[in-house]
Amino acid sequence: MLVHVSLGQAQTALDSRDPQIEGLIERMTLEEKAGQLTVLADEIRLLNPNTNPDANRRRADELLKEVRAGRVGALFNGRGVEGARVAQRTASEESRMKIPLMFGGDVIHGYRTVFPIPLGEAASFEPVLAERTARVTAIEATAGGLHWNFAPMVDIARDQRWGRVAEGAGEDAYLGKLFAAARVRGYRGEHLANADSMLATPKHFAAYGAVAGGMEYNTVDISPQTLREVHLPPFKAAFDAGALSTMSSFNEINGVPATANYELLTKILRGEWGFKGFVVSDYTSDMELIAHGYAANEREAAKLAFLAGVDMSMQSGLYIEHLPDLVKSGEVPLAALDRSVRRVLRIKKALGLFDDPYRSLDPAREAADLKRPEHRALAREAARRSIVLLKNRQNVLPLARDTKIALIGPFAEDRLHLHGPWTLFANDQEAVTVADGIAAALEDPTLLQVVQGSSFETPLRGGIDAAVQAANEADVVLLAIGETHDMSGEAQSRTDIVVPAAQQMLAEALAATGKPIVVLLRNGRALALQGAVRDADAILVTWFLGSETGNAIADVLFGAANPSARLPVSFPIEPGQQPFYYNHKRTGRPFIKGEAREFKARYREVPNEALYPFGFGLSYSTFEYAPINLSGTTLPWDGKLTVSTRITNTSDRAGEEVAQPYIHDRVASLTRPVRELKGFRKVKLEPGESIEVSFAIRRADLEFVGRDLKWIAEPGVFDVWIAPSSVAGTAKTFRLLAEHDAAATSARTGAD
Ligand code: NOJ
Numbered sequence: 007m008l009v010h011v012s013l014g015q016a017q018t019a020l021d022s023r024d025p026q027i028e029g030l031i032e033r034m035t036l037e038e039k040a041g042q043l044t045v046l047a048d049e050i051r052l053l054n055p056n057t058n059p060d061a062n063r064r065r066a067d068e069l070l071k072e073v074r075a076g077r078v079g080a081l082f083n084g085r086g087v088e089g090a091r092v093a094q095r096t097a098s099e100e101s102r103m104k105i106p107l108m109f110g111g112d113v114i115h116g117y118r119t120v121f122p123i124p125l126g127e128a129a130s131f132e133p134v135l136a137e138r139t140a141r142v143t144a145i146e147a148t149a150g151g152l153h154w155n156f157a158p159m160v161d162i163a164r165d166q167r168w169g170r171v172a173e174g175a176g177e178d179a180y181l182g183k184l185f186a187a188a189r190v191r192g193y194r195g196e197h198l199a200n201a202d203s204m205l206a207t208p209k210h211f212a213a214y215g216a217v218a219g220g221m222e223y224n225t226v227d228i229s230p231q232t233l234r235e236v237h238l239p240p241f242k243a244a245f246d247a248g249a250l251s252t253m254s255s256f257n258e259i260n261g262v263p264a265t266a267n268y269e270l271l272t273k274i275l276r277g278e279w280g281f282k283g284f285v286v287s288d289y290t291s292d293m294e295l296i297a298h299g300y301a302a303n304e305r306e307a308a309k310l311a312f313l314a315g316v317d318m319s320m321q322s323g324l325y326i327e328h329l330p331d332l333v334k335s336g337e338v339p340l341a342a343l344d345r346s347v348r349r350v351l352r353i354k355k356a357l358g359l360f361d362d363p364y365r366s367l368d369p370a371r372e373a374a375d376l377k378r379p380e381h382r383a384l385a386r387e388a389a390r391r392s393i394v395l396l397k398n399r400q401n402v403l404p405l406a407r408d409t410k411i412a413l414i415g416p417f418a419e420d421r422l423h424l425h426g427p428w429t430l431f432a433n434d435q436e437a438v439t440v441a442d443g444i445a446a447a448l449e450d451p452t453l454l455q456v457v458q459g460s461s462f463e464t465p466l467r468g469g470i471d472a473a474v475q476a477a478n479e480a481d482v483v484l485l486a487i488g489e490t491h492d493m494s495g496e497a498q499s500r501t502d503i504v505v506p507a508a509q510q511m512l513a514e515a516l517a518a519t520g521k522p523i524v525v526l527l528r529n530g531r532a533l534a535l536q537g538a539v540r541d542a543d544a545i546l547v548t549w550f551l552g553s554e555t556g557n558a559i560a561d562v563l564f565g566a567a568n569p570s571a572r573l574p575v576s577f578p579i580e581p582g583q584q585p586f587y588y589n590h591k592r593t594g595r596p597f598i599k600g601e602a603r604e605f606k607a608r609y610r611e612v613p614n615e616a617l618y619p620f621g622f623g624l625s626y627s628t629f630e631y632a633p634i635n636l637s638g639t640t641l642p643w644d645g646k647l648t649v650s651t652r653i654t655n656t657s658d659r660a661g662e663e664v665a666q667p668y669i670h671d672r673v674a675s676l677t678r679p680v681r682e683l684k685g686f687r688k689v690k691l692e693p694g695e696s697i698e699v700s701f702a703i704r705r706a707d708l709e710f711v712g713r714d715l716k717w718i719a720e721p722g723v724f725d726v727w728i729a730p731s732s733v734a735g736t737a738k739t740f741r742l743l744a745e746h747d748a749a750a751t752s753a754r755t756g757a758d
Pocket of ligand 1: 083
């Protein structure tokens, strides 16, 4: 199940010295060197000013002056080829060293064509899908004049209050690793030097998802084991897949801000993992060392960040301001400065910028590649494969195309909240609304009545009355409710992760009509569903689906697509359960269903379980799992066990099931989670078809980070499941034998 990949070829390829780059380094002044390590917001091209707080801003002409003086190495979040060519001409033809600029950007889930938010796409449990959407994202973003993507975000998010849950692959490290690697491959394409390839930046290094209380930018206090087991593996997977830059995170970890964290940025990243790319700070995160109380002033902040291993400084301007002097005074060794410059220049070279500074700055490609029909088709496919069906009482779904529908809710006709957070380069007007998608799918569009019912966060005068009337006239109510696009993403932590009160009131009023209700939930995180929303007849989790939202939802509603996605985050019963994640520890007094409730690890109000757990999702088909089989009861130290089951489609509809193997280590020298995902397989089954699904278990699958921070496995008893979710199924047990166990020797021959 575990795939141990050797260090990516991309990393080792950067090992030898390059005469062209060494020649440049020899001739560069200290200021020009610091310039290559300085990244600034692109004020030359149209910029979305609300993406980051105002800091160190300048006018376009001032910025061009800096570029000409060699005081800037890269620009970010600019849009359009024309302005980029002006900036590139200034750098590569008019500056003394003629070193081309690199253009970066936050292209998190699509450029012009918007795909589902990464969390939604992770629900597909199809890393290959993420690789394909990342590829198209790179094609469009490079057509728009970017080389360097500030993505993928690979932070593991175990607390749904954190707004940035939306940007990652959810709560599980195994799923996170696969999606991290897939996205890196997609951005990169076949060869980094290709005009449609992008440099990927797995971010935010590291443990940003572990901020206390889920509050944005907050402190992280974490055991080194959890850091290494949960938060670091997706980064390692991304680097193994060839990512050559990473971004340091805003948070501190156990008292040391990540942006000045030598252990993280140098010892682990370079020492243990052999990373050969460069590290960029997050936006002003070097300057924020002062606010953290870790640096006394800007000069010290620059020094601490740089010496810890941050090669490039984003937006603060601290490196260009202080690095030359820090080198002159001997506080920063010249060799260290040269090393960082070398890292950056090598990657510029690997991108092909020295051969052609105008790579990815081609107006013809910009005109042709941004609106290709196949990109929209992929957006529709990705969107429908991201929708999770949580509930389908009496098979209310799929709907017949002649159903009389009342589509109600603030998201019914809305256009501004289709794309979701982090879509700086797209055009809202180009996305398909829920109402338009449904109308297009109906035999007779007059069967659809659309009523807003409520605003996003405030009631609408007469809204509920109009909604109830429409509901009474319809066969079914489709309730389009949930979170707005600015309730998740950066700086959007929430305390109360529920559907906003005004919309909840609307839902309660509609429930009283007695009409069947299908909730179309819009969300950037797992929500605690309550009252009439929780009790609706059907619930579809539609995240933020992007350009093809309405069409994809209609595909699922009317059965053109059979839902096959599974939750990458647990939906809690109550918000107060956060942080909640399926792979929690057992505790000394675990609450076990059906057993005594008192003096157990539980809340007074609710059991400590999910309303809808990680890995859960329904289909219009039904599947049955046979009891699992193990190829033996012991796993020799260097051997292999096979766990298998037979899955049968017991319905009359073809559908896809996601088989998920989990393990639990019963007794260990450090306590282990109740379950851990170790693989998954999405299988398509025709009506009545059966398929055997098997997974190999090796010692590596049983490893954890031990007291000495090394990955170890310990002999002993393990539970194993193959199940349709993180709480389903019946376990079998096996024993991992010790290295020199006699039984191991005899079993090894047979087992291997
Ligand atoms: C801050 C965010 O944390 C980061 O993800 C983003 O890449 C930068 N801003 C640049 O916009």
